[in-house]
Amino acid sequence: DAKTTQPNSMESNEEEPVHLPCNHSTISGTDYIHWYRQLPSQGPEYVIHGLTSNVNNRMASLAIAEDRKSSTLILHRATLRDAAVYYCILRDVAGGYNKLIFGAGTRLAVHP
Amino acid sequence: DTEVTQTPKHLVMGMTNKKSLKCEQHMGHRAMYWYKQKAKKPPELMFVYSYEKLSINESVPSRFSPECPNSSLLNLHLHALQPEDSALYLCASSQGGAREKLFFGSGTQLSVL
Numbered sequence: 001d002a003k004t005t006q007p008n009s010m011e012s013n014e015e016e017p018v019h020l021p022c023n024h025s026t027i028s029g030t031d032y033i034h035w036y037r038q039l040p041s042q043g044p045e046y047v048i049h050g051l052t053s054n055v056n057n058r059m060a061s062l063a064i065a066e067d068r069k070s071s072t073l074i075l076h077r078a079t080l081r082d083a084a085v086y087y088c089i090l091r092d093v094a095g096g097y098n099k100l101i102f103g104a105g106t107r108l109a110v111h112p
Numbered sequence: 113d114t115e116v117t118q119t120p121k122h123l124v125m126g127m128t129n130k131k132s133l134k135c136e137q138h139m140g141h142r143a144m145y146w147y148k149q150k151a152k153k154p155p156e157l158m159f160v161y162s163y164e165k166l167s168i169n170e171s172v173p174s175r176f177s178p179e180c181p182n183s184s185l186l187n188l189h190l191h192a193l194q195p196e197d198s199a200l201y202l203c204a205s206s207q208g209g210a211r212e213k214l215f216f217g218s219g220t221q222l223s224v225l
Binding site for chain 1: 168202214217218
């Protein structure tokens with residue numbers, strides 16, 4: 001599985017936008033970019049995924065660089081409930097399609 | 113129903129005990145997963161079942177024995193565990209493709225004494 005690199009931690013203030021970066025310079029053409037988050041004392045939950053185009057859903061937006069070597073998860077207005085560990089994961093649709101391998105992730109703190 | 117239910121939520125066992133963790137989903141998902149998570153670390157994949165057959169075993173020690181009795185149920189049988197096996201055990205399910213999202217349960221917090 002291709003590797004991702006994320007900052008260990010980030011901080012934000014409530015109601016401000018948050019941009020969580022992810023580098024994946026070895027991404028292959030068939031890798032989907034997935035984001036999950038894990039709130040304290042809970043299992044991970046799906047946030048968003050994309051292949052080439054930017055994606056929006058009710059939770060967040062995903063901005064993918066034109067060369068696909070990096071992406072950014074955007075939380076438009078952070079709330080205290082968004083404090084979590086955010087994982088950027090590459091999933092290969094052509095290979096071992098059932099694997100979801102977590103990296104170290106970014107721990108996001110949100111201040112009131 | 114978009115829930116993955118894991119029982120028990122907490123489990124304490126001795127090194128000579130035999131216990132089982134249970135996971136259930138009713139979303140019609142064909143892939144089910146076991147992950148292990150140590151404190152402050154990311155989840156580590158242990159096993160993947162696809163259409164009730166074991167498709168991935170990430171070199172997990174044999175003291176962990178998975179079982180998928182039907183498409184809704186996934187068990188993890190534990191025997192002769194070590195204290196270092198203490199962790200949060202997470203179950204997940206998905207439709208199976210790389211585009212498909214995984215739904216996770218809240219986990220079973222296991223302590224081995």
